[in-house]
Ligand code: ATP
């Protein structure tokens with residue numbers, strides 16, 4: 001083949017340099033350059049201005065770690081759950097757990113007691129860190145699970161703390177702490193350090209075992225000069241990064257917390273999402289790097305409070321987590337008005353998360369770029385036979401960022417890996433001659449109309465191109481003669497009027513007959529996960 005990224009066997013190699021993965025724990029990796037920026041702000045709360053310098057973050061998280069070992073008997077390899085919103089203390093808690101030799105298992109702070117108990121049981125958490133406000137939910141979850149583990153709360157205001165709860169603040173500030181116990185920690189780079197749960201978009205969330213090496217590899221992969229979004233922290237410059245994506249999810253955990261701490265950036269934590277606060281924070285903190293998911297791109301391109309001034313300092317924007325069309329990106333870029341380096345990344349919890357990312361200056365906004373360094377891809381048909389350029393199939397991954405496996409889930413592990421060790425993403429994608437990937441949709445969510453496959457994301461992006469449409473979601477519903485047919489849920493823009501028929505005609509004029517959308521329902525909002533994915537499963541439960 002002409003282009004070197006495709007091998008003779010139709011494997012896509014990374015066009016970037018192989019990464020060198022230092023033989024460290026994630027904890028040592030993150031702090032290795034601390035002495036270059038001790039006085040810089042590490043994390044700060046967008047609402048209250050409460051925050052930490054790098055030196056404080058290091059000291060406090062270490063003391064917390066020592067107390068986890070002595071007072072809470074956390075041993076090497078024990079899981080400690082973190083159920084917190086995006087607060088500036090989150091990275092300190094997470095790094096503290098690692099320093100103590102523990103494994104972080106991050107829980108969605110909006111989970112119900114029932115959902116929490118499932119993860120606490122499955123991860124065998126030995127303690128849980130949360131907010132005072134969430135203690136009742138956790139107590140209820142412990143009752144359901146019939147387990148008893150200590151609860152540690154992070155106090156961030158004058159709200160009362162329920163009785164019998166230890167405080168992160170006291171544990172981390174106690175100057176009598178004996179840090180020498182941390183010398184007993186024995187962790188290797190191949191040990192598990194992070195146990196997040198997949199988003200549960202397609203079924204129940206699965207526990208994903210990630211090693212120190214997995215996450216360090218992924219940090220190094222996004223450090224490649226051709227894909228890197230950050231700038232070096234120096235005496236005159238520090239990147240300001242918007243922490244709006246939930247820290248409990250792999251995208252923000254690796255790309256915002258661990259990676260940004262390793263390069264000395266300022267992480268601005270937004271505890272409660274509100275469009276106006278989000279936009280104001282970008283302006284106030286002179287955000288220059290924005291990591292987002294599709295709902296935020298849509299918002300930044302359409303909200304009345306989003307202006308040229310809001311994005312004045314923004315230089316790089318990365319989208320990930322769910323499909324996004326070029327037209328969605330254009331609307332945002334038009335609002336911002338100045339030159340912005342916009343790129344998409346593609347990844348999964350199982351891959352720490354980054355698999356592909358657009359190179360600097362790429363104008364192919366709908367693509368997610370080629371594989372990152374040391375990463376190989378295959379695009380395969382249903383028989384796992386390799387396909388070539390411009391052929392659509394399932395995308396498989398091999399690389400140092402791929403998880404060891406799912407926790408206690410042999411069935412899922414069997415389905416997730418091919419016999420020769422390739423990870424099956426379950427996503428449908430196409431690669432061009434240069435190995436540039438475009439994600440179509442999830443295999444499981446394709447709509448099968450008379451034997452043809454229709455990716456709902458394609459119809460959703462067409463619907464969003466209509467001037468009166470604010471948002472849209474498409475699912476497959478049973479149909480008498482076609483087997484299945486697309487059904488759309490549409491949110492109209494405030495003050496706009498439009499009929500179902502007009503929308504159908506708008507979409508149907510642009511697609512082949514089998515993709516026609518003749519069933520449209522207007523709704524007030526589209527159900528989405530915290531990480532920004534459309535929950536088509538919820539729509540199916542509600543309407544089918
Ligand atoms: P579960 O596996 O529990 O059903 P999930 O797959 O949503 O949940 P995550 O690991 O958070 O959990 O998400 C990974 C998925 O997100 C990918 O498989 C892919 O479908 C989607 N995704 C990620 N990045 C992109 C992107 N840039 N474009 C399109 N889809 C993306």
Ligand code: MG
Pocket residue numbers: 198199348
């Ligand atoms: Mg998944």
